[in-house]
Amino acid sequence: MSEPNIYLPHLMRIAAITEEAPGVRTFRLEFVDEAAAQAFSFRTGQFGLYSAFGDGESTFCIASSPTRKGYIECTFREVGRVTAGLADKEVGDIVGFRGPYGNIFPIEDWKGKNLLFITGGIALPPLRSAIWNCLDLRDRFGDITIVYGARTVNDLVYKAELKEWAERPDVNLVLTVDPGGDTPEWTGKVGFVPPVVEQLAPSPVNTIALVCGPPIMIKLTMPILNKLGFAPENIYTTLENRMKCGVGKCGRCNTGSSYVCKDGPVYTLAQLGQLPAEY
């Protein structure tokens, strides 16, 4: 076979595991093969297919920032066969990774802009890559606002990083939990993400909005941004359609004539408006 096998993953060693929330873990992964590590690069917004050998492959974003070299991170909730297989792994174990795949958040184009991140639950990981990418290049951007909600206080992921962002004077972090999800110690907001955004009323002037969350959060947040005056070209989201190949062949992520794995996963709201709402 003269052409390379595009379905063959890299072997990755689990360098660290962080328990983020009930059922949610972050793996820090390092290439087993030094040459593969040297050849690898990615940009924020891209994703990969992660193998639990014995169970299969699943698609997640690369949740770490490309400014942090030598490793990638993924964050996943244990929910199906592959994520259960991954959850069984320990530090030092080997998993597989194919990627990076897909397009990027065009942060080069956002110099001097204010950035508004809106996210919920387990959808923070793809934006976390962009957040750290932008924070590591902090002087290139204007105000950075992060609105993040979860069902309960315990379900918030990256708790240590949320604390760090809350303490940074150059980040405006707004945390919220669903009604009933708060604890006596909770000092953040109580309420769903869309009304919290509405109440916050961020200015659309010179601002890029990045929205990633469960479908219902996205559905209810978009009209609010629209009402606030955000142009569809300035609202970005990242889709997570089911995928098998990741390279534009298996047909699973097709949304209209767009392959989420190739033309996405990052789309502007203007671009999504051209596609059937099959995501």
Place this chain on the structure above:
Amino acid sequence: MADLYQLSAASLDALFTALQGDGRRILAPTDRDGRSELNPVHSAGEVAQDYIQTSLSAKETVFPKVEQLLSYDLAPGRVELAGATPRAEPTVVFGIRPCEAGGFQALDAVFNWDSRDAFFNARMANLAVIGIGCTRKDDACFCTSVGGGPGDTKGSDILLTPNPGGYLAEVLTDKGRAIQALAPELFAPAEAAGKAALLVDVPAAFDQPALTAGLPALFDGPLWDEQALRCIGCGACAFVCPTCVCFDIQEEADKQSGRRLRSWDSCGSSQFTLHASGHNPRATQGARWRQRVYHKFSYYPDRYGQLGCVGCGKCTRACPVDMNLKEHLVEASQATVEP
């Protein structure tokens, strides 16, 4: 321009012998239990005489139902990973119809539009197609509505058209010329004499360019739910289709070792797009049927400049609830022109 020859009916056996002498496997339609399917043959006498189409398609020769992509052995803290090599033995597919021969181009469009699929390509490189033009048709056929025809040469390396002396043979490609060179004495020079008159007439059933142009406006209409009311999502249409390429990747493993397999899948399955969260972007059978039609007649033209349908009608013949693709497309065409 194809080179034209006359091939006598009696010489087919000698051609088969020459192909096998060159180390090639021959797959041809054979009859079993009232159905014609592609099977290995060794002599021309084994080839079915009275078929319109095989039930299954020839895509399996380049895109098997199940194929191994990789394998591995597991030990604590260690994975020994090995990529698979496709078993791509030199193969001649004999006797498929022009519609189906054209289907290989639609497969190629998906497998190679961006990164190249080595598994598909290794098999394609080892495949030659000797098609036979159609002298019969049935109600499921609609090749001429999708740019094909009973004597269309696309996808064949040699196309045979039955005539009173045996076959008119059009040698179309380098692969075809290589086959001819194995037994040049069998190919007698011929004149281009009335090929169309030898073939069945298949009138066009609908205006495909108009249908493709009209589909975006029909997306939210009621047609797809109505047509899909009886669809049971079994996927038979996709499995027999010469162009359906959507696939699954699954693991077959135990604690010590495993392999990763690619297998045919169908956008008609309710699980095709189902997320682990329970969210399903195409939650109804109507949405899934619409995806099937749009993928072939709207998204393929958008993306690859060709259709994802060759009008062979295999899906219609295989459908257990008698959905008829030609009739459904005629109905959609009528809907595109209604105010």
